[in-house]
Amino acid sequence: MENLQLVFSEIFLSLSIMFLLILGVFKKDSSKLIQNISLILLLITAVITFNETISVSEEKLFNNSVIIDYLSSFMKIITLLAALLVLIISSTYLKAFKIFKIEYPILILSSVLGMMIMISSNDLIVFYMGLELQSLALYVLATFNRDNIKSSEAGLKYFVLSALSSGLLLYGCSLIYGFTGSTNFDVIATQLNSNEYALTFGIVFILVGLAFKISAVPFHMWAPDVYEGSPTSVTLFFTMVPKIAALTVFIRFLYVPFLNLIEQWQMILIFLSIASMLFGAIAAIGQTNLKRLVAYSSIGHVGYALAGLATGTNDGIQSSVIYITIYILMNLGLFSCLLMMKRNNEYYENIDDLSGLSKNHPMLSLSLLIILFSLAGIPPLAGFFAKFYVFKSVIEQSMYFLAVVGLLSTVVAAFYYLRLIKIMYFDKEKEKYDTDHSIWLKFSLTASTLLILIYFIFPSQLIEVVSRINIIQ
Amino acid sequence: MNFPLLSSLILLPTIGALFIFFTRSSEKNNNTVKYVALFTSFVNFFLSIYLWVLFDQTTSEFQFIEDRVWIENFINYKVGVDGISILFILLTTFITPLCILSINNSIKTRLSEFLIAVLIMESFMIGVFCSLDLVIFYLFFEAGLIPMFLIIGIWGGARRVYSAFKFFLYTLLGSVLMLVAIISIYWITGTTDVVELYKIGIDVKYQNLLWLAFFSSFAVKTPMWPVHTWLPDAHVEAPTAGSVLLAAILLKMAGYGFIRFSLGLFPDASEVFTPLIYALSVIAIIFTSFIALMQEDMKKLIAYSSVAHMGFVTLGIFTLQQQGIEGSIIQMISHGLVSAALFLCVGVVYDRMHSRLINTYGGIVSIIPKYSVLFMLFTLAALGLPGTSGFVGEFLILMAAFKDNFLVAVIASLGVIIGAAYMLWLYKRVVFGKLINNDLKQMIDLNKSELFILSCLGIPTLFFGFYPDPLINTIEVSISDLIEMYNYKLVSKF
Numbered sequence: 001m002e003n004l005q006l007v008f009s010e011i012f013l014s015l016s017i018m019f020l021l022i023l024g025v026f027k028k029d030s031s032k033l034i035q036n037i038s039l040i041l042l043l044i045t046a047v048i049t050f051n052e053t054i055s056v057s058e059e060k061l062f063n064n065s066v067i068i069d070y071l072s073s074f075m076k077i078i079t080l081l082a083a084l085l086v087l088i089i090s091s092t093y094l095k096a097f098k099i100f101k102i103e104y105p106i107l108i109l110s111s112v113l114g115m116m117i118m119i120s121s122n123d124l125i126v127f128y129m130g131l132e133l134q135s136l137a138l139y140v141l142a143t144f145n146r147d148n149i150k151s152s153e154a155g156l157k158y159f160v161l162s163a164l165s166s167g168l169l170l171y172g173c174s175l176i177y178g179f180t181g182s183t184n185f186d187v188i189a190t191q192l193n194s195n196e197y198a199l200t201f202g203i204v205f206i207l208v209g210l211a212f213k214i215s216a217v218p219f220h221m222w223a224p225d226v227y228e229g230s231p232t233s234v235t236l237f238f239t240m241v242p243k244i245a246a247l248t249v250f251i252r253f254l255y256v257p258f259l260n261l262i263e264q265w266q267m268i269l270i271f272l273s274i275a276s277m278l279f280g281a282i283a284a285i286g287q288t289n290l291k292r293l294v295a296y297s298s299i300g301h302v303g304y305a306l307a308g309l310a311t312g313t314n315d316g317i318q319s320s321v322i323y324i325t326i327y328i329l330m331n332l333g334l335f336s337c338l339l340m341m342k343r344n345n346e347y348y349e350n351i352d353d354l355s356g357l358s359k360n361h362p363m364l365s366l367s368l369l370i371i372l373f374s375l376a377g378i379p380p381l382a383g384f385f386a387k388f389y390v391f392k393s394v395i396e397q398s399m400y401f402l403a404v405v406g407l408l409s410t411v412v413a414a415f416y417y418l419r420l421i422k423i424m425y426f427d428k429e430k431e432k433y434d435t436d437h438s439i440w441l442k443f444s445l446t447a448s449t450l451l452i453l454i455y456f457i458f459p460s461q462l463i464e465v466v467s468r469i470n471i472i473q
Numbered sequence: 474m475n476f477p478l479l480s481s482l483i484l485l486p487t488i489g490a491l492f493i494f495f496t497r498s499s500e501k502n503n504n505t506v507k508y509v510a511l512f513t514s515f516v517n518f519f520l521s522i523y524l525w526v527l528f529d530q531t532t533s534e535f536q537f538i539e540d541r542v543w544i545e546n547f548i549n550y551k552v553g554v555d556g557i558s559i560l561f562i563l564l565t566t567f568i569t570p571l572c573i574l575s576i577n578n579s580i581k582t583r584l585s586e587f588l589i590a591v592l593i594m595e596s597f598m599i600g601v602f603c604s605l606d607l608v609i610f611y612l613f614f615e616a617g618l619i620p621m622f623l624i625i626g627i628w629g630g631a632r633r634v635y636s637a638f639k640f641f642l643y644t645l646l647g648s649v650l651m652l653v654a655i656i657s658i659y660w661i662t663g664t665t666d667v668v669e670l671y672k673i674g675i676d677v678k679y680q681n682l683l684w685l686a687f688f689s690s691f692a693v694k695t696p697m698w699p700v701h702t703w704l705p706d707a708h709v710e711a712p713t714a715g716s717v718l719l720a721a722i723l724l725k726m727a728g729y730g731f732i733r734f735s736l737g738l739f740p741d742a743s744e745v746f747t748p749l750i751y752a753l754s755v756i757a758i759i760f761t762s763f764i765a766l767m768q769e770d771m772k773k774l775i776a777y778s779s780v781a782h783m784g785f786v787t788l789g790i791f792t793l794q795q796q797g798i799e800g801s802i803i804q805m806i807s808h809g810l811v812s813a814a815l816f817l818c819v820g821v822v823y824d825r826m827h828s829r830l831i832n833t834y835g836g837i838v839s840i841i842p843k844y845s846v847l848f849m850l851f852t853l854a855a856l857g858l859p860g861t862s863g864f865v866g867e868f869l870i871l872m873a874a875f876k877d878n879f880l881v882a883v884i885a886s887l888g889v890i891i892g893a894a895y896m897l898w899l900y901k902r903v904v905f906g907k908l909i910n911n912d913l914k915q916m917i918d919l920n921k922s923e924l925f926i927l928s929c930l931g932i933p934t935l936f937f938g939f940y941p942d943p944l945i946n947t948i949e950v951s952i953s954d955l956i957e958m959y960n961y962k963l964v965s966k967f
Binding site: 373378379380391400404407414415421425426459 | 642
C-alpha cells in the first residue's frame with residue numbers, strides 16, 4: 001500500500017478544482033465566492049505541504065515515479081504562496097477589464113497543480129504530464145482578456161511555440177528511453193553509458209524544451225510578446241510561478257539521472273546562462289513598455305539562476321534556489337507597483353508613465369526605487385545577496401569566466417534599472433494616479449519592499465532553510 | 474562586551490534619517506528636520522571625538538572590535554579601528570554636520586529627502602572605514618552609490634542625469650571585479666576576515682590578479698588617470714553639499730582601501746605593480762594639473778585639482794616608507810578639509826550670482842573682503858604653502874619619493890609648481906583684477922553660518938599645518954607595523 005498521505009496536497013488540490021468547477025456551473029455570479037475559496041484552498045494546500053516537510057526527509061511513491069523530499073516541499077510552498085499572492089492582488093485589475101470570471105482562479109489552481117506534479121516528478125512521463133497540465137492552463141490564461149487582440153496573439157504565440165518545444169522535449173525523452181530502457185530517473189542513472197552519443201542528444205533536446213519553459217536565451221523569443229500581451233496579473237504569474245517549477249525540474253533532471261554526464265551538459269548550461277544574462281541586459285535597454293522590459297529583465301535573472309546550476313554542486317543548487325526565491329519577492333513588489341499605476345480604471349504600462357512619480361506618490365516611488373536597486377543587485381538589498389551566493393558557488397568551482405561575464409552584465413543591467421529610477425525621480429511629474437488601492441495590493445508591496453530592505457539583517461535564515469536541500473548525496 | 478561604540482557611530486545617522494522619514498515633511502517643518510539632521514550628525518561627531526580620546530595610540534592592534542556572527546560559518550560582522558582608519562572616521566563625522574549646515578538656500582525642493590540621503594551616506598562611509606571583513610567592506614563601499622546617485626541626480630545641475638549615470642556605472646564597473654576577487658579570496662583562504670588574512674597571508678601566485686581586481690575598483694574611486702573622467706562631471710553637476718561629500722570623503726575610501734587591502738593583503742603584487750602606480754600617479758599629477766589650468770568653470774578646476782592631489786596620495790602610499798604613507802594620510806585629511814572648503818567657497822558665490830564661470834567674477838575683493846580672506850587661505854592650503862596642512866602631506870610624500878625614485882619625485886615636484894600656478898591664477902581672476910561685471914556689486918559678504926563653516930574648516934587646516942603631531946601620533950605605530958609586516962611577508966615569501 002502506497003503512503004498516499006504524502007501526495008495528499010495534490011489530491012486535495014485536484015478534488016477542490018473539480019468542486020469549484022461544479023460550483024461555478026451551478027451557482028450564478030459566483031466569481032467572487034470562487035476567488036475567495038481558491039485563496040483559502042491555496043493556503044490550506046500550503047499548510048498541508050508544510051506539514052509533510054516536517055515529517056519526511058525523502059520518500060518515493062508509485063514505483064519511484066514521484067519523489068517527496070525537501071526540495072520538492074520547499075519549491076511547492078513557494079509556488080503556492082506566490083500563486084496565492086498573484087490571485088489576491090489581481091482582482092482589482094481583472095474587474096477593471098471586466099474579466100473577473102470564475103475561470104481565472106480555477107485555471108491558476110490547475111496550473112499550480114501541474115507545477116506541483118512537475119516539482120515532485122521522478123520520472124519522465126510524470127514530469128511531462130505535469131508540464132502539459134500547467135501549460136494548457138497557461139495558454140488559456142494568456143488569452144484571458146479575449147477581446148484584446150494583443151492578448152489573443154500572446155496566447156496563440158505561446159501555444160504554438162510551446163507545443164514545438166514540448167515536441168522537442170518528447171523527442172528527447174524517447175531517445176533517452178530508447179537508450180536506457182526506462183523513464184525513471186533512478187533507473188536511468190544506473191543505465192548510463194557515456195559513449196552513447198544519442199543519449200547526449202536526448203539530454204540536449206530535453207534541455208531545449210526546459211530552456212524554453214524557463215525562457216532562457218536562445219529560446220526566449222516568446223517571452224517579451226507574451227508578457228506584453230497578457231493581462232498584467234497573468235504576466236505577474238508568468239514571470240514568477242512557472243519558473244519555480246521549471247527550475248526544479250532542471251535541478252532534478254540534471255542532478256539525479258545525469259550527474260555523471262556533467263561534462264556533457266555543463267557547457268550547455270554555461271552557454272544558456274551567459275547568453276541569457278548578456279542578452280537580457282542588453283535587449284532591455286531599448287524597451288519602452290514596462291512589461292516588455294520586465295520580460296527581458298526576467299530573462300537576465302533566469303541566466304543568474306542557471307549559473308548556479310552550472311556548477312554541479314549542492315552549493316550551486318542552493319544558491320539557485322535562493323536566487324529564485326529572492327527574485328520572486330522582487331518581482332512581486334515590482335508588479336504590485338505596476339498594478340498601482342492606474343487612473344480611472346485605465347492601467348499605464350509605458351516607462352514614460354513613471355515620469356515624476358516621486359513627486360506625486362513618494363511612498364510608491366520609494367518602494368519602486370528599493371525594488372529596482374535590488375533587481376540591479378546593489379548592496380545592501382536582497383538582490384545583491386542573491387547574486388552574491390550564486391557567484392560564490394560559481395567561483396568556488398573556478399568558473400571565473402562565467403562569474404566575470406555575469407558581473408559585467410549586472411553593470412549593463414544596472415543601466416536600464418537606473419533609467420527607470422531617473423524617470424521616476426529626475427523627470428517632470430505627470431498627472432496623479434489613483435490611490436484607492438486594495439489593501440492586499442498595498443500589503444504585498446509593503447511586505448516585499450520591507451523584506452528586500454531588511455534582508456541583510458538576517459541573511460542566514462534563508463540559507464539555513466535552503467541548506468537542507470542536498471540533491472547530490 | 475563593552476559598549477558597541479563603532480556600531481553606534483554607524484547606526485546613529487541612519488536612526489536620524491528614519492526619524493526624518495517618519496516626520497511628515499512640508500515647507501513648514503523644514504527647519505525642524507534640519508535641526509534633527511544637524512543634531513544627529515553633531516552627536517555623531519562628539520561620539521567620534523570620544524572614540525579618539527579613548528583610542529590607544531601606542532599599539533597597532535585593532536581596537537573597539539565588535540565581532541558577531543552574521544552568516545553562519547561564512548561572514549562575521551566585524552568592525553574595529555586602528556590608527557589608519559580612525560582619522561577617516563573623524564573626517565567623515567566632522568564634514569557631515571558642516572555639509573548639512575551649508576544647505577541654506579541651495580536645496581530648495583525635497584529638503585528632508587536630501588537630509589536622509591546625506592545621513593545614510595554618512596552611515597555607509599563610517600561603515601567603510603571601520604569594517605574588518607571584506608564582504609562587509611564591499612557592502613558599505615557599494616551601498617554608498619545609491620544615496621550619491623540620488624544626490625547628484627535629483628538636486629544636481631543641468632547635466633545631472635548624464636553625470637549621475639556616469640558616476641554610478643563607472644564605479645559599479647570597477648567594483649564588480651573587486652567582488653570577484655573577494656569571493657576568490659574566500660575560496661583560496663576560507664575566510665574574509667581582514668585580521669585573519671593579515672596573519673595567514675595569500676599565496677603569491679594569486680596575488681597579482683587579485684591586486685588588479687582591487688585596483689580596478691580603487692582606481693576608479695580614487696580617481697586615477699585615465700579613469701578619472703567621471704569626477705569632474707559629477708562635481709560640476711552635484712549640489713554644493715554633494716560635491717563636498719564626494720571630494721572630502723568618498724574619494725578617501727579608495728586611498729584607505731589601497732593602504733588597508735592592497736598593501737596589507739597583497740605585498741608581493743604591490744611590489745610588482747609599484748611602477749604602474751608611480752607612472753599613473755605622475756601622469757595624473759602633471760596631466761590633470763595642466764587641464765585644471767585651462768578650466769573656465771571653478772568647480773571643474775577644483776575637481777581636476779582633486780585628481781592631481783589624489784595622484785600625490787597614491788604616489789605616497791606606494792613609496793612604502795613611513796613618511797610616504799603618513800604623508801598620504803595627512804594629505805587625504807588635508808584634502809578633505811581644503812577641497813570641502815573650496816567647494817563651499819564656490820557654492821557661496823554661486824548662491825549669489827548663479828554662475829560658476831571664472832570670467833563672471835573679478836575684483837570682488839573690495840565687495841566681499843571676509844570671503845576673499847578665507848578663500849585665500851584655502852587656495853594657499855591647496856597649493857601646499859608651508860604653515861597649512863597641505864604642505865605637511867605633500868612634503869612628506871615628496872621626501873619619501875626622493876628616497877625611492879629620484880625621477881618620479883622630480884616630476885611630481887613640478888606638479889606642485891603647476892598646482893600653485895592654477896590655484897593662484899584662479900584666485901587672481903576671481904578675486905582681484907578690475908571689477909567689470911556690475912552685478913557683482915550687489916553681492917553680500919559671508920553670513921554667519923557660512924563664516925562659521927569656513928572657519929571650522931580653516932582652523933584645523935592651519936592648526937595641523939603648524940602642528941601635525943596629533944595626526945602623526947595617531948597613525949605612526951599602525952603604519953610602522955604595517956610596513957614591517959609588509960617587508961616581513963616579502964622576505965618570507967608566502
